Every structure is written in C-alpha cells, then in structure tokens.
Amino acid sequence: MGILPCLEEIVSASGSNSKVCILTSVHPPFDPRIFHKEAQTLVQAGYEVVLIAPHDRESENVDGVQIMGLPRYKRRFYRPLNWWRILRTALRQKADVYHFHDPELLPIGLWLQWWTGKPAVYDAHEHYPDTILIREWIPSPAREPISKLFDLVELRFGALFSAVSVADDEVEARFKKISHRVVKLYNFPLQAIFQAGEGGETESVGRLNSVVHVGLLSEVRGVWIMLDAISVLINTYNMDVTLTLVGRPSSLTLEKQVKDCIQARSIANHIELVGQVSYVEVPKYTRRARVGWVPWQPIEKHYKNIPTKMFEYMACGLPIVASDLPPIRQFMGDLNCGLLVDPTDPQAHAEAILYLLDHPDEAQLMGENGRRAVEEKYNWESEGRKLLGLYEELLCSVNRGF
Structure with a gap:
C-alpha cells in the first residue's frame, strides 16, 4: 500500500525502536484514521507498530504494521467475546505505548496502563454521547439515559489516561475539562492518496x-x-x-x-x-x-x-x-x-x-x-507531526519516571 512516502521528509529520523500497540474491537484493520494515518505515520518515524483488530487473517504484516487478527462477529452483541483476546494479545506485545480506539475498551486500556506502567492513549473519534442519541439499534426511550450515563463514565475514565486524542474542536473542549494532555488530530486527508x-x-x-x-x-x-x-x-x-x-x-x-x-x-x-x-x-x-x-x-x-x-x-x-x-x-x-x-x-x-x-x-x-x-494546511501530513510530538512527550515522561 505504501501511501506515506512524503512523511519520511516530514518526521525527524529519530530511529526510535519503541513499540506501539494499537487496539480496536470495532474498526476494520485498514480504517483510514487508524491504519493509513496514525499507524503509517508511526511506522515511517521508526516505531514498531502492532495493530490488534477484527480481521479475516490471524496475522499479517502490511506496510510495516503487524496486524494481529481477531474474530469478526456480524452481531455487535458478540464483540465482548473479543475483549479477553485483546487484553491477552496486548499484554504479550510488551509495548511502550498502548493506543486504543473504542469506548468499549476503556476498562481494558486503563487496566493495561495500570498493569504495565506504560502510557495509554484513548482516541475519541467523535462525541459519543451525542452519537448514542442517534443509534438506531438502541431503543428510543433508552438513548437519552444511556447517553448521560456514558458521558459521565467516559469523562471519568478519560481523566485517568496518559493522553486523549480527539478529532474535533468540541470533543477537545470536552476532554480538556478533565485531562491535562489532550491532542487534537483532525482527520484531514492524506495528500499522497487524494492529490494524485x-x-x-x-x-x-x-x-x-x-x-x-x-x-x-x-x-x-x-x-x-x-x-x-x-x-x-x-x-x-x-x-x-x-x-x-x-x-x-x-x-x-x-x-x-x-x-x-x-x-x-x-x-x-x-x-x-x-x-x-x-x-x-x-x-x-x-x-x-x-x-x-x-x-x-x-x-x-x-x-x-x-x-x-x-x-x-x-x-x-x-x-x-x-x-x-x-x-x-x-x-x-x-x-x-x-x-x-x-x-x-x-x-x-x-x-x-x-x-x-x-x-x-x-x-x-x-x-x-x-x-x-x-x-x-488541511492535510494529514501536518497532523502527523502532532501525533509524533505526543508520543515523544509520553516516552520522555516514562523515561524520566513521571
């Protein structure tokens, strides 16, 4: 796939051998934000990247990203069956940073951070309390109380993570109330794909x-x-x-x-x-x-x-x-x-x-x-710099013991 050749000129060739473990129980392995943008940016900067995601293959390496496949369930109610697999596989990676993308993985992310002593990043793709209000599979009378409850739970968990990554201004403002390290990474397009x-x-x-x-x-x-x-x-x-x-x-x-x-x-x-x-x-x-x-x-x-x-x-x-x-x-x-x-x-x-x-x-x-x-201005290549800056900050904090 090799779609980020210009990032080699953007990032400093630090030659970092740090290992990143990316986790998702909802998104496919080649999700634009997860794989094409964030994972590829990290690979081009010299990180070893492992991606745990639902996939039809048990394991494969694509463009430098080692994908560890999970069973793919057609019904969302079966997804919790993967949670133990995700936790077990993530622990085996002995990563330097854990980066997860789904709110249902909040407990797993927090447990990984506590057990391993390594930084964990929660990537909040959108304003989930509002998203719950339009989920067709949730009965209408239950949407508002579930939304309000999740709002409290997500913020309570979010305050405990090493960092929170967001994609919108409003979501950034929401998490800045409870977290000292919030990084906004707009989902701008990759020039390497869309310009040519x-x-x-x-x-x-x-x-x-x-x-x-x-x-x-x-x-x-x-x-x-x-x-x-x-x-x-x-x-x-x-x-x-x-x-x-x-x-x-x-x-x-x-x-x-x-x-x-x-x-x-x-x-x-x-x-x-x-x-x-x-x-x-x-x-x-x-x-x-x-x-x-x-x-x-x-x-x-x-x-x-x-x-x-x-x-x-x-x-x-x-x-x-x-x-x-x-x-x-x-x-x-x-x-x-x-x-x-x-x-x-x-x-x-x-x-x-x-x-x-x-x-x-x-x-x-x-x-x-x-x-x-x-x-x-509005391209992922510029946003990738902010992602790398976040990782450098997290790893420096770990090395200094705080």
Missing part, C-alpha cells in the same frame, strides 16, 4: 453533470435530502444529472427503503449505488464527479463533529455543496470552495448544485481554492 490518485490522474475525468457523496448513508447524513434534490434537478430543471453514492447504508432496512424510493421515482438511471470501498479507492470516484456533497442534517452531533469527506473533496479539487452548520462553516466560510445551504431544504441543495454545474469556471475556481487549502 492511484493512477496518477490530477483532474476530474467523469460525466458532464455528476455529483458524488462519500460516506455512510443515513437519514441524519441527508440521504432523503439527496434523493429529493436529485428529483428536483431531474423533474423541475430537466437536468441529466448523476449522483454517485459511495458508502454503505446504516441498516438493511434503510438500504431497502432507499432502493424502493429510487425505483418509485424512476430515477434509477441517475443514481449509482457503489457501496463501501477501501480508503485508497475513494479518489477513483471523487475524480469522476464535478461536485462533492455534504448534506448533513442539523442534529446535536453535527454541531460538534467535522465531516472528513469535505476535505477529501477539496483535496481532489471539487467544489462543495454543504449544509450550513457551524463545524462546516468554520472551514468553508472563508475559503470560497463551495456553497453553503439550508440543511433541510432539498430545493436549496438542488439550486446550489445547479449553479455549480451551470458555472464551470466559477466552480473550477472554488475547487482550486479547496485544493490549495489542503495542500497548505
């Missing part, structure tokens, strides 16, 4: 009127807004437009509802359902489009989390149509890299897309503005 693509192409080569959405398909991420807006473009403006949906649906029920809706509206010829693809395959689909779409809906969680795909569109030079929410406006507001619209108004989304497709020169300028912003 797998085939080296640097310009969009797709259909004339094509829009792309990358990420989970769900109601709160705007799947119905997208279908409504595309219908408006087709039926009201007589536009021959194609929407490419790259990502899995949030449930089998939603998948059936989406397909039924597409058939009922007779727009199947305008919708491409790609499904989930690997991180390195994403540019293949974004580069075929002329507009990137972020139709997030105004729920509590989306007032705190930053959509990663927005930056991936920017890295590919796509102008963006996005919901006007504070975390999105924070980055798009001054860049002139796209259009912000009312999150709940399909007509507004449709008109913004129509404008960009009808004004190619202006759209190209917006795309170039976004690409430049990623090149200069």
Whole structure:
C-alpha cells in the first residue's frame, strides 16, 4: 500500500525502536484514521507498530504494521467475546505505548496502563454521547439515559489516561475539562492518496453533470435530502444529472427503503449505488464527479463533529455543496470552495448544485481554492507531526519516571 512516502521528509529520523500497540474491537484493520494515518505515520518515524483488530487473517504484516487478527462477529452483541483476546494479545506485545480506539475498551486500556506502567492513549473519534442519541439499534426511550450515563463514565475514565486524542474542536473542549494532555488530530486527508490518485490522474475525468457523496448513508447524513434534490434537478430543471453514492447504508432496512424510493421515482438511471470501498479507492470516484456533497442534517452531533469527506473533496479539487452548520462553516466560510445551504431544504441543495454545474469556471475556481487549502494546511501530513510530538512527550515522561 505504501501511501506515506512524503512523511519520511516530514518526521525527524529519530530511529526510535519503541513499540506501539494499537487496539480496536470495532474498526476494520485498514480504517483510514487508524491504519493509513496514525499507524503509517508511526511506522515511517521508526516505531514498531502492532495493530490488534477484527480481521479475516490471524496475522499479517502490511506496510510495516503487524496486524494481529481477531474474530469478526456480524452481531455487535458478540464483540465482548473479543475483549479477553485483546487484553491477552496486548499484554504479550510488551509495548511502550498502548493506543486504543473504542469506548468499549476503556476498562481494558486503563487496566493495561495500570498493569504495565506504560502510557495509554484513548482516541475519541467523535462525541459519543451525542452519537448514542442517534443509534438506531438502541431503543428510543433508552438513548437519552444511556447517553448521560456514558458521558459521565467516559469523562471519568478519560481523566485517568496518559493522553486523549480527539478529532474535533468540541470533543477537545470536552476532554480538556478533565485531562491535562489532550491532542487534537483532525482527520484531514492524506495528500499522497487524494492529490494524485492511484493512477496518477490530477483532474476530474467523469460525466458532464455528476455529483458524488462519500460516506455512510443515513437519514441524519441527508440521504432523503439527496434523493429529493436529485428529483428536483431531474423533474423541475430537466437536468441529466448523476449522483454517485459511495458508502454503505446504516441498516438493511434503510438500504431497502432507499432502493424502493429510487425505483418509485424512476430515477434509477441517475443514481449509482457503489457501496463501501477501501480508503485508497475513494479518489477513483471523487475524480469522476464535478461536485462533492455534504448534506448533513442539523442534529446535536453535527454541531460538534467535522465531516472528513469535505476535505477529501477539496483535496481532489471539487467544489462543495454543504449544509450550513457551524463545524462546516468554520472551514468553508472563508475559503470560497463551495456553497453553503439550508440543511433541510432539498430545493436549496438542488439550486446550489445547479449553479455549480451551470458555472464551470466559477466552480473550477472554488475547487482550486479547496485544493490549495489542503495542500497548505488541511492535510494529514501536518497532523502527523502532532501525533509524533505526543508520543515523544509520553516516552520522555516514562523515561524520566513521571
């Protein structure tokens, strides 16, 4: 895979022989943040990296990362069966730092830190109390009390770890109330993937009127807004437009509802359902489009989390149509890299897309503005420096005995 060649020029060649053990019971081994960004950054800096994750192989080494596979369970209720395996495998690594990525592993992470005397880093990917409020598999009456309870538990545990890593401003502020060492690592894109693509192409080569959405398909991420807006473009403006949906649906029920809706509206010829693809395959689909779409809906969680795909569109030079929410406006507001619209108004989304497709020169300028912003600032290579700084600080603290 070898996708971080430029990091060798970024990090200091310290030749660190320290060992890092990364743990996850939820994410696949090649998760973008876990494998492609954090693990690869550490490998390029000279660390020995072991990743314990659900995998279809017991053990393999990929791009310098030693993956220790766990059984993969289709039902989430079976995941606790892996907890003992994770703890046992992690202890055998005798690592210098333990870095774990799932809130369900909070007790294991704390136990590892206490038993081994080594630093443990809790990587909080998002605002989990808010995420619980929209989990479809949790009965509605139970979501709020579970969210409040988890809020207390997560903060209580978080205060005990050597460090907490976060990906958003609001989550950073939350943990800074209880932890002295919180590092914000934005999920910015890897330039090595998105600027050149797998085939080296640097310009969009797709259909004339094509829009792309990358990420989970769900109601709160705007799947119905997208279908409504595309219908408006087709039926009201007589536009021959194609929407490419790259990502899995949030449930089998939603998948059936989406397909039924597409058939009922007779727009199947305008919708491409790609499904989930690997991180390195994403540019293949974004580069075929002329507009990137972020139709997030105004729920509590989306007032705190930053959509990663927005930056991936920017890295590919796509102008963006996005919901006007504070975390999105924070980055798009001054860049002139796209259009912000009312999150709940399909007509507004449709008109913004129509404008960009009808004004190619202006759209190209917006795309170039976004690409430049990623090149200069909003890229993982810059965030990787902060990750390495955290590890150096943790290891120095251990060596000094505090």
